[in-house]
Amino acid sequence: MPTIKELKQDLASYKDEDVVAYALWGVADVFQRARELRYKCTKEQAEKILERVHDNQDCEYGITWPSLDFFDAEDINCEKLPPAKCPFCGDEVEDQGQFDDPSSYYCWKCQKEVEPVFSQEVKA
Ligand SMILES: [Zn+2]
Numbered sequence: 627m628p629t630i631k632e633l634k635q636d637l638a639s640y641k642d643e644d645v646v647a648y649a650l651w652g653v654a655d656v657f658q659r660a661r662e663l664r665y666k667c668t669k670e671q672a673e674k675i676l677e678r679v680h681d682n683q684d685c686e687y688g689i690t691w692p693s694l695d696f697f698d699a700e701d702i703n704c705e706k707l708p709p710a711k712c713p714f715c716g717d718e719v720e721d722q723g724q725f726d727d728p729s730s731y732y733c734w735k736c737q738k739e740v741e742p743v744f745s746q747e748v749k750a
Contacts, residue, residue, distance in 0.1 A: 627673065628680045649689065651676065656694055660704060661721050661729075665697040667704040674702050710742035 640646065656672035667675070675696045683689050697704040709718050712733040719731040719742050731742045 627677045651679065651689055651694070659691055659694045660697060663695070663697065664707040664709055665704040666707055667697065667702075671702050671704050675699075678702070708744045710744055712736055712740050713743050714740065 653669055653672040653676065656667065656675050660667045660672075675694060678696045678699065679689055679693050683693065696702055697706075710721065710731055711717065712719050712731075712735065715733065715735045717733060717735045719733045719740060722730045722732050731740050732738070733740045
């Protein structure tokens with residue numbers, strides 16, 4: 627599993643003033659993506675996902691939000707939550723909250739923040 631310790635060893639070949647481009651993905655990012663796609667993961671599952679992402683990253687495109695989508699992988703198997711739906715129109719609503727912030731759901735059809743209902747049932 628890739629760790630910060632290994633990253634620091636890789637960085638030892640650089641000088642402090644070297645200019646680089648970098649992006650770092652952590653469990654907070656996995657939790658955010660999971661919330662957006664209505665999955666519930668443990669820290670251990672998120673770490674497995676990060677390891678999978680690291681091992682499978684595309685050298686052409688790097689790591690992107692969809693790169694994290696191993697929630698259904700057989701050996702990871704995060705819990706799939708029911709969709710969040712607008713209580714007024716029944717459309718699926720998206721969690722607009724950030725990782726540390728409280729959830730905030732917005733219905734684009736009704737054009738307002740809503741308190742969603744969580745159900746597998748589709749309204750007619
Ligand atoms: Zn609505």
